[in-house]
Amino acid sequence: GAVVSQHPSWVICKSGTSVKIECRSLDFQATTMFWYRQFPKKSLMLMATSNEGSKATYEQGVEKDKFLINHASLTLSTLTVTSAHPEDSSFYICSAREPSGPTHEQYFGPGTRLTVT
């Protein structure tokens, strides 16, 4: 089956610094990737949709200047949390969608736990 990886799996950073999270589709090309944020014991909140070669589409309430998304290739999307604050601490999950097929299946990465101190 399709595999999506994320790196790092967890990261601790100091307040004010930036951190980059990578999302890779390992065995298929994904023209579209999604970034989600999950708060403790809560559901997933879609942050943005990332399309290869174009600007990401952000959901309402998500600061695009704070959460920078780059989808430079068909197998890699990155999320950079800039000037991180403790309230940015969360579990970030990406997914990649198959470019074809009847249901355009989404495959999820294992998630990245970010802790900002």
Place this chain on the structure above:
Amino acid sequence: GNSVTQMEGPVTLSEEAFLTINCTYTATGYPSLFWYVQYPGEGLQLLLKATKADDKGSNKGFEATYRKETTSFHLEKGSVQVSDSAVYFCALKTGGAGNMLTFGGGTRLMVKP
């Protein structure tokens, strides 16, 4: 708009008990329905899905039937195991390539030996 409502957890069961996690939805058009499972510290894994009314999705002993008349997609398992302890998310997707998944709030299942 689209929405998914799940029963709130946690659901605590003894091993070999019968499991039902309720899920109802509101959607425009004809959605595909999904159940995802999230084990502690991990991302989501697709558990099963159904793409049209009366379809039954099944996997690893879990089943869910797409009920259009009641707009429901309840997850069931006849005999749960400790290893089934996880958070379960019901989700839907309408349309084709342009539409995203809409998730329910998740239901935590705890199975005790």
